[in-house]
Amino acid sequence: MVLYPIADALHLVHGPLGCAAYTWDIRGALSSGPQLHRLSFSTDLREMDVIQGGEKKLAKALCQLIDLHHPKAAFVYSTCIVGVIGDDVEAVCRQVSALKGIPVLPVHSEGFKGTKRDGYRAACEALLQLVGTGSTEGISPVSVNILGDFNLAGEVWIIRDYFEKMGIEVVATITGDGRVDDIRRAHGAALNLVQCSGSMMHLAKQLQEKRGIPFKRVSYFGIEDMAQALYDTAGFFADKSPGIVGRTAALVSQELSTIMPQIAQYRRKLEGRKAAVYVGGAFKAFSLVRALRQLGMDTVMVGSQTGLREDYEELRELCDEGTIIVDDSNPLELSSFLQEKRVDLFIGGVKERPIAYKLGVGFCDHNHERKEPLAGFTGMLNFAREVYNTVASPVWRLTPRGAMRDRS
Amino acid sequence: MLLRHTTADVMERSALTINPAKTCQPIGALYAALGVHNCLPHSHGSQGCCAYHRSTLTRHYKEPVMAGSSSFTEGSAVFGGQANLLQAITNMFAMYNPDIIAVHTTCLSETIGDDLVQIISKAREEGKVPPGKHVIHANTPSYIGSHVTGFSNMVKGIVTYLAENSGRKRNQVNIIPGWVEPSDMREVRRLSRAMGVNCNIFPDTSDVMDAPQTGRHEFYPRGGAPIEEIRHSGDSRSTLALGPTASEAAALKLEEKCEVRSEVLELPIGLVATDRFINALRHRSGIRVPGFITDERGRLVDMIADMHQYFYRKRVALFGDPDQLVSLTEFLVTLDMRPVYIVTGTPGKRFETRIREALGDSVPEAQIRQGPQADMFLLHQMIKKEGVDLLIGNTYGKYIARDEDIPFVRFGFPILDRVGHSYFPTVAYMGAMRLAEKILSAVMDRQDRNAPEESFELTM
Numbered sequence: 001m002v003l004y005p006i007a008d009a010l011h012l013v014h015g016p017l018g019c020a021a022y023t024w025d026i027r028g029a030l031s032s033g034p035q036l037h038r039l040s041f042s043t044d045l046r047e048m049d050v051i052q053g054g055e056k057k058l059a060k061a062l063c064q065l066i067d068l069h070h071p072k073a074a075f076v077y078s079t080c081i082v083g084v085i086g087d088d089v090e091a092v093c094r095q096v097s098a099l100k101g102i103p104v105l106p107v108h109s110e111g112f113k114g115t116k117r118d119g120y121r122a123a124c125e126a127l128l129q130l131v132g133t134g135s136t137e138g139i140s141p142v143s144v145n146i147l148g149d150f151n152l153a154g155e156v157w158i159i160r161d162y163f164e165k166m167g168i169e170v171v172a173t174i175t176g177d178g179r180v181d182d183i184r185r186a187h188g189a190a191l192n193l194v195q196c197s198g199s200m201m202h203l204a205k206q207l208q209e210k211r212g213i214p215f216k217r218v219s220y221f222g223i224e225d226m227a228q229a230l231y232d233t234a235g236f237f238a239d240k241s242p243g244i245v246g247r248t249a250a251l252v253s254q255e256l257s258t259i260m261p262q263i264a265q266y267r268r269k270l271e272g273r274k275a276a277v278y279v280g281g282a283f284k285a286f287s288l289v290r291a292l293r294q295l296g297m298d299t300v301m302v303g304s305q306t307g308l309r310e311d312y313e314e315l316r317e318l319c320d321e322g323t324i325i326v327d328d329s330n331p332l333e334l335s336s337f338l339q340e341k342r343v344d345l346f347i348g349g350v351k352e353r354p355i356a357y358k359l360g361v362g363f364c365d366h367n368h369e370r371k372e373p374l375a376g377f378t379g380m381l382n383f384a385r386e387v388y389n390t391v392a393s394p395v396w397r398l399t400p401r402g403a404m405r406d407r408s
Numbered sequence: 409m410l411l412r413h414t415t416a417d418v419m420e421r422s423a424l425t426i427n428p429a430k431t432c433q434p435i436g437a438l439y440a441a442l443g444v445h446n447c448l449p450h451s452h453g454s455q456g457c458c459a460y461h462r463s464t465l466t467r468h469y470k471e472p473v474m475a476g477s478s479s480f481t482e483g484s485a486v487f488g489g490q491a492n493l494l495q496a497i498t499n500m501f502a503m504y505n506p507d508i509i510a511v512h513t514t515c516l517s518e519t520i521g522d523d524l525v526q527i528i529s530k531a532r533e534e535g536k537v538p539p540g541k542h543v544i545h546a547n548t549p550s551y552i553g554s555h556v557t558g559f560s561n562m563v564k565g566i567v568t569y570l571a572e573n574s575g576r577k578r579n580q581v582n583i584i585p586g587w588v589e590p591s592d593m594r595e596v597r598r599l600s601r602a603m604g605v606n607c608n609i610f611p612d613t614s615d616v617m618d619a620p621q622t623g624r625h626e627f628y629p630r631g632g633a634p635i636e637e638i639r640h641s642g643d644s645r646s647t648l649a650l651g652p653t654a655s656e657a658a659a660l661k662l663e664e665k666c667e668v669r670s671e672v673l674e675l676p677i678g679l680v681a682t683d684r685f686i687n688a689l690r691h692r693s694g695i696r697v698p699g700f701i702t703d704e705r706g707r708l709v710d711m712i713a714d715m716h717q718y719f720y721r722k723r724v725a726l727f728g729d730p731d732q733l734v735s736l737t738e739f740l741v742t743l744d745m746r747p748v749y750i751v752t753g754t755p756g757k758r759f760e761t762r763i764r765e766a767l768g769d770s771v772p773e774a775q776i777r778q779g780p781q782a783d784m785f786l787l788h789q790m791i792k793k794e795g796v797d798l799l800i801g802n803t804y805g806k807y808i809a810r811d812e813d814i815p816f817v818r819f820g821f822p823i824l825d826r827v828g829h830s831y832f833p834t835v836a837y838m839g840a841m842r843l844a845e846k847i848l849s850a851v852m853d854r855q856d857r858n859a860p861e862e863s864f865e866l867t868m
């Protein structure tokens with residue numbers, strides 16, 4: 001799914017129809033140009049195909065779609081059952097690629113092949129087949145690739161803008177607002193910046209190993225992390241680009257001076273309120289805890305679905321004592337923590353939203369469904385506003401818990 | 409123009425579905441299972457499927473949706489998912505203490521050929537199912553049928569496992585409401601009671617998928633058909649199945665298993681279909697239609713009279729699930745509109761015939777499309793060829809509505825971008841009033857928006 005934001009590529013789900021229906025434009029990955037990625041194509045495997053194999057159908061569908069839309073590349077996502085019925089998707093991709101003259105790349109996203117992380121890895125493998133196939137002519141020595149941002153609500157545009165102001169060329173954004181041709185020449189960049197959750201970590205590591213391109217882990221969320229990301233990058237280019245550190249400092253202080261007064265206002269109203277965080281990746285959780293602290297809020301529960309052991313140790317250090325740290329929790333546990341800790345805000349994914357509301361707790365979506373950019377300095381301001389709006393909503397005073405609080 | 413790739417010429421494409429007008433079976437099975445009290449639905453497959461289905465249901469109903477998953481690994485794909493399911497059954501009873509677990513299959517478990525009957529009886533033999541508790545299942549291979557098929561299969565599964573004929577008839581009528589909103593199920597109950605029918609409704613998602621804010625997160629909300637009552641459905645005098653595609657299979661099963669006579673009606677959406685429903689209830693209770701129901705009908709007729717001058721012969725395109733479409737088509741004809749394109753992704757017999765019956769001889773030019781290639785892309789092509797005045801369907805229609813600048817009324821499943829559809833019924837007379845109001849507002853809002861200054865008027 002992480003490849004979907006590549007806007008001028010064709011994305012075909014090889015499998016039953018249902019899977020494709022769920023992927024039709026449900027992530028807010030924005031494109032500044034082509035919108036091809038927002039359509040949902042499926043080979044719609046049916047009973048007969050399951051028995052006889054779906055290779056012919058796949059080839060036919062690919063050819064038709066390529067003729068119709070002239071994409072720059074095509075990605076074929078195999079779903080669970082393709083692995084079981086034994087289609088040789090790679091062979092079909094190779095044939096069609098030779099026939100149509102564009103890259104046709106299989107993505108092994110079979111749902112049963114382990115976790116989300118394995119899915120990310122499969123996506124990176126597909127990308128690795130693209131990177132390096134374009135010309136690197138004319139790329140500045142002061143250049144980066146932005147990896148692991150999906151341009152939800154246009155976030156990649158904000159980040160890109162910062163780097164350009166610092167005098168850094170952005171070669172490719174992978175995959176948010178991505179373009180096939182940019183990705184093909186991504187190996188010309190001097191540095192890879194990998195955004196938190198690690199979806200593109202494998203790609204960065206491979207590029208370091210095979211092409212000698214170093215990478216840095218960054219987070220664009222929250223004031224501290226965002227500034228850190230910019231300073232780290234500036235530091236990396238300090239020799240090659242004199243004055244970059246100064247330019248960065250100026251940029252940061254200018255951005256801060258615009259947002260800080262408003263943030264301070266929100267902070268006054270949010271001071272001492274309690275938050276719970278349950279998100280996909282542990283890295284995101286770190287950033288959120290820091291950003292909430294900036295708003296004067298205490299994170300009393302934090303957890304993630306895909307965190308590793310080290311991540312939890314880091315979380316423990318970051319959080320106050322008494323903060324509950326949960327790993328891959330279930331809804332029952334989550335809601336009992338929310339109640340026990342009497343939180344005012346829950347940050348989670350789509351499935352948790354109604355649980356928070358049932359308890360009478362404000363909610364922010366920090367996964368894929370956010371509509372406002374939360375990255376960068378502007379993003380922090382949006383985040384503060386969103387948190388304030390939901391926490392301070394009068395609706396909570398109508399709930400039993402709110403009524404109780406009013407009385408006491 | 410998100411869909412600018414759509415061309416007006418309809419091309420042949422047997423291997424390809426673009427922007428499907430349906431989703432897969434398990435999501436329907438999950439929704440049906442939520443209509444049983446204290447039931448934990450369970451998805452026998454990989455975690456991804458279950459997450460998709462829960463998210464989509466949550467987006468539509470804005471309620472927490474709980475379900476377990478067998479969490480297949482590569483190993484289960486090779487050796488089968490028996491071990492996973494047995495483990496899951498043990499864990500779920502221990503952790504979540506449901507009265508019943510309703511298992512549905514997925515593409516994966518169907519393809520590897522897991523035998524659910526055998527696995528469930530093994531679970532019983534091994535004592536993994538606590539006394540008095542139930543595990544039921546439905547086969548829901550996604551590459552056949554659609555989400556409605558899955559719903560129908562699970563309702564049938566509920567009957568197969570739970571209904572019993574004790575030999576002593578009860579003076580009650582089973583009502584299988586079909587895949588409708590929780591508010592619709594509540595409305596069906598209200599009317600049945602008002603008509604003097606002692607009704608046994610299942611599945612019933614009211615008070616589950618529209619549970620009130622109580623300050624607590626109820627893992628099993630108050631609603632849902634109690635297992636006891638479902639068991640007694642075998643002793644009922646008769647069954648009313650609303651919507652053949654979603655409800656007929658279960659009604660026939662009850663007939664076969666417990667000898668309960670059944671009658672299948674179209675969903676009571678629109679005036680005429682509601683008349684038939686009320687009539688069917690009247691036959692069962694033998695009472696006269698109470699005045700307040702006659703008044704509800706009267707208000708609907710009055711409202712249509714007030715509105716008719718605006719509806720006159722407007723062309724409408726509609727897409728969605730068969731049962732909804734048949735009744736909606738009939739209602740649009742009542743309103744003197746012309747349903748010209750009717751598209752469903754759900755396969756099934758008799759759809760075209762039912763639609764033709766609903767149309768009568770009013771719209772001979774109507775085009776009816778059904779099946780996997782009857783997707784949103786095709787509908788868009790049809791509209792491009794010859795335009796319509798109104799589009800009715802689920803959220804996925806918004807792209808076409810925007811590109812072609814057509815007034816759009818959201819109706820059906822899923823609706824992912826609005827709030828409210830699960831709280832207000834569209835069935836029965838009051839539901840029809842709501843639908844008519846929505847339709848008229850959509851048409852008139854557009855007229856206001858497009859009106860040049862000189863013809864923009866206070867009264868319309």
Ligand code: SF4
Binds near residue numbers: 017
């Ligand atoms: S189509 Fe099959 S694999 Fe895809 S979500 Fe539905 S059940 Fe799962």
